[in-house]
Amino acid sequence: MKYSLFLAGNWQEPKQSMPVYSPYSGEWIADVPDADEEETAAAVDAACQAEKTAASIPAHERADILLKVANLIEENRETCARLIALEAAKPIKTARKEVARTIMTYRFSSEEARRMPTEFINMDAAPGGEDKTAYVLRKPVGTVGAITPFNFPMNLVAHKIGPAIASGNCVVLKPAEQTPLSAFFIAELFSKAGAPEGILNVITGDGKLVGRKMVEDERVNMITFTGSKQTGLDIRSRAGLKNVTLELGSNAAAVIGEDTDIERAAEKLTAGAFAYQGQLCISVQRIFVHKSKSRELQRAMKKNVETYTPGSPLDEAADFSKLISPQETTRVKAWIDQAVKEGAKLITGGEVEDGILQLTLLTETERSMNVRCEEVFGPVAVIETFETWEEAVSLVNDSKYGLQTGVFTNRLDEALQAARSIESGSVLINEIPSFRLDHMPYGGVKDSGNGREGVKYAIDEMTERKLISIQA
Ligand code: ADP
Numbered sequence: 397m398k399y400s401l402f403l404a405g406n407w408q409e410p411k412q413s414m415p416v417y418s419p420y421s422g423e424w425i426a427d428v429p430d431a432d433e434e435e436t437a438a439a440v441d442a443a444c445q446a447e448k449t450a451a452s453i454p455a456h457e458r459a460d461i462l463l464k465v466a467n468l469i470e471e472n473r474e475t476c477a478r479l480i481a482l483e484a485a486k487p488i489k490t491a492r493k494e495v496a497r498t499i500m501t502y503r504f505s506s507e508e509a510r511r512m513p514t515e516f517i518n519m520d521a522a523p524g525g526e527d528k529t530a531y532v533l534r535k536p537v538g539t540v541g542a543i544t545p546f547n548f549p550m551n552l553v554a555h556k557i558g559p560a561i562a563s564g565n566c567v568v569l570k571p572a573e574q575t576p577l578s579a580f581f582i583a584e585l586f587s588k589a590g591a592p593e594g595i596l597n598v599i600t601g602d603g604k605l606v607g608r609k610m611v612e613d614e615r616v617n618m619i620t621f622t623g624s625k626q627t628g629l630d631i632r633s634r635a636g637l638k639n640v641t642l643e644l645g646s647n648a649a650a651v652i653g654e655d656t657d658i659e660r661a662a663e664k665l666t667a668g669a670f671a672y673q674g675q676l677c678i679s680v681q682r683i684f685v686h687k688s689k690s691r692e693l694q695r696a697m698k699k700n701v702e703t704y705t706p707g708s709p710l711d712e713a714a715d716f717s718k719l720i721s722p723q724e725t726t727r728v729k730a731w732i733d734q735a736v737k738e739g740a741k742l743i744t745g746g747e748v749e750d751g752i753l754q755l756t757l758l759t760e761t762e763r764s765m766n767v768r769c770e771e772v773f774g775p776v777a778v779i780e781t782f783e784t785w786e787e788a789v790s791l792v793n794d795s796k797y798g799l800q801t802g803v804f805t806n807r808l809d810e811a812l813q814a815a816r817s818i819e820s821g822s823v824l825i826n827e828i829p830s831f832r833l834d835h836m837p838y839g840g841v842k843d844s845g846n847g848r849e850g851v852k853y854a855i856d857e858m859t860e861r862k863l864i865s866i867q868a
Contacts, residue, residue, distance in 0.1 A: 397426040399576070399600075401435060402583040404442035405593025410435060414601070416576060419485040419720050420709055428576045431601035436609040439599040443539040443566035444615050446594025451536050451564045453592065458562055459509040464589035465582070466502035469495065469550075476581065480549050481709040483575045485717045486672050488710055498550040501834045504851040505558030512563060512855070519865065529866045534859040536564035537617035537639060541610040543570050543603075543631070545623040546720055547675045549578035555834070556620045557582075557596060559854035568616065569598045570607055572623075574720055576600045603627070611635050618858060622677075625771075625843055641847030641857045643839060645771035646799035648678045648829035649792040651782075651814065652685040652693060653805030661804050662696035668802075668828035669777035670704060670755045673716050677844075678800045678830045680777055682768060684791045687781040690759075694779055697757055698744045706752045718751050719774055725753050728774030731766040732756055738765060743779065763794055771797065785810050793819045799840040800829040820844075 400407035410429030418425050429435070453461075469476055473495050480491040515532040519525030542556035553571060560567045571579035576598075583598045599606060607627070611619055611634045621631055622643040632640060650668070652661055668680035685693045707714030719725045725748060732746050735758055745756030756776045761768045768778050782788040792801055798820035805811050805825070815823045821840045824831055832838060839848040847857050 397577075399426060399428045399580050401429045401431060401439065401600075402580065402596070402598040403439055404446070404597065405587060414573070416483060416574070418482060419574065420718050425482060426577060428580070428600045431599050431606050433605065433609050436599060436601070436606050437613065439568045439597045440539065440610065440613050440615050442594045442597045443568050446566045446592065447538045449592050450561070450566045450595050453564065455509050455512060458564065459506045461586070461589050461591050462502050462506035462509060462558060462562060465585050466499050466506065468585040468588055469499050469502065469582075472585070476550060476578065478710065479578050479581055480575075483577050484546055484549055485709045485720065487707075487714040487717055488712060489715070490672050491709070494548055494551050497834055498554045501551055501554035501558050501851065504835050505554070505562040508559065508851050508855055509562035512859075517863070527867055529868065531864055533862045533864065534563065534855075535862050537858055537860055538565065539616050539618075540565045540567050540858055541570070541613075541616040541619045542567055543607050543610070543619065543621045543623065544572060544579075546572040546574040547672065547677075549575035550582065551834070552622050553579050553582060555849050555851070555854065559849075559851050560620070560858050561591070561595060562851070563855045563859050565858055566594060567596050568610060569596065570603075570610060571598070571600060573600065573603060607631070608634060611638075620847075620854070620857070628845060639857060641839075641849070641854070642845035643677065643847075643849060644843060644845040645677050645773065646797035646820075646840060646844045647681040647769065647771050647795055648797075648800055648802075649682040649684060649795070650680050650802040650828055651788045651792060651804065652683065652689060653785075653803070653807065653810055654686040654688055655806045656689065656804040658689055658692045658696055662693055662700055664828045665777070666697050666700035666704075668830035670701070670716055670775050671830065673719055673753070674775040674777075675720065675773050676830060677771075678832065679773070680802070680828055680830055681772055682792075682795075683777055683779045684782050684788050685779060687783050690779065690781045694743050694757070694759065697779070701744050701755045701757065704755055706749070716752070716755065716775065719753060722751070724774065725751065728753055728772060728776060731770075731772065732758070732776060735761055735765045735767045738762065740765065740767070740778075745775070769795065785813060789814060789817045793817070796843045797840065798842040799844040800824060800832070802827050802829040802831070821848075
């Protein structure tokens with residue numbers, strides 16, 4: 397397959413192409429555009445020229461387009477799942493779950509289009525306002541630049557273009573170099589759904605070149621980004637006065653209280669740590685368990701890990717596969733080796749077999765080790781102990797990140813204390829931090845970023861408030 401740029405509703409032959417390889421087999425899958433600065437500017441042009449059209453489409457029509465896209469994905473569910481599996485090395489069972497969530501994200505976007513927030517202002521609350529009536533409308537910012545990572549090639553794209561189009565914006569989407577095919581497929585579905593030309597434009601190429609050009613282009617009014625902290629910082633430093641939403645990483649923690657049903661929690665924790673090989677911003681990475689339950693939890697998780705099957709992402713039996721690149725496998729393996737060298741103990745895993753990194757559990761780690769203080773983005777979790785609830789909270793907060801945290805306890809005082817004192821975007825009681833529904837407000841504190849996604853909340857970031865006051 398050879399893909400073209402998707403600009404103003406047309407497929408435009410690029411000047412140059414670049415290959416996309418399967419992360420699993422290393423085989424060539426497709427050629428996609430390797431856009432230069434001029435082509436990036438052309439994508440922004442296409443979006444800017446469609447701004448007036450986008451803003452004038454009534455909400456009910458925007459809702460219809462987004463609902464049609466959701467329905468088209470549903471009709472093409474298996475194609476979508478196979479595309480994700482192929483380009484991201486995501487096990488097909490997990491890829492199908494992503495497709496189901498993508499459908500939900502577009503459905504929520506369709507619904508939110510119809511209920512764009514408006515607000516009446518009580519002008520008589522202050523002297524001088526007695527004869528005035530005022531309300532606030534939401535106006536689209538204009539052109540949204542969306543930059544997405546490889547780990548959810550469809551649903552993270554949906555979390556950006558769904559709310560942007562729901563709120564009357566145009567989009568230039570730059571998907572990850574590793575996983576552009578799902579994005580092109582979605583562009584095709586937008587065309588089929590009757591989206592006016594230029595509302596969605598898709599451009600691929602070198603992240604630094606295309607991404608930076610988009611970020612620096614003054615005609616792009618807002619940047620919505622999901623990816624690494626390092627890129628987030630680069631974007632923030634170049635974005636000038638644009639609105640910027642940054643969804644960055646974390647080393648998510650789960651606290652397991654003394655009264656927890658360990659068998660049940662272990663099942664969830666294993667899934668949360670190792671789904672898609674741990675390549676989730678909210679993978680379970682740091683597990684803090686009450687000292688009295690540590691051995692039981694270690695044993696239960698080890699037993700669960702033994703039931704997970706490695707394999708090709710297209711294999712129905714596979715629960716995990718290779719990481720996105722051999723370099724990533726080498727990096728994560730080196731972090732494990734370093735931890736072990738410095739005294740950490742392996743509960744299970746730690747080796748690479750046929751190119752697949754084993755699911756790895758460590759204990760007796762130090763807070764300074766990469767496997768604990770950095771975002772691993774691989775199949776590694778550490779299990780450490782605590783004795784008091786205060787200690788558990790302070791262990792969780794001993795991180796530069798704060799995206800989502802899971803807390804298992806049946807005690808109201810512990811749950812409330814955790815909810816109050818844990819520094820993260822969400823605290824989920826009796827749930828793993830990897831749990832996410834697509835309408836939940838989602839985003840981080842500290843180095844995990846700023847701004848919130850979750851359709852309605854993303855719309856908030858992608859619109860300006862316009863006050864209309866009438867004297868009468
Ligand atoms: P990850 O490590 O999850 O792949 P990255 O931050 O490297 O995260 O990449 C996420 C997205 O950001 C990709 O689409 C990538 O091409 C893009 N990107 C990389 N560097 C830059 C940059 N300097 N400015 C804007 N976007 C970038």
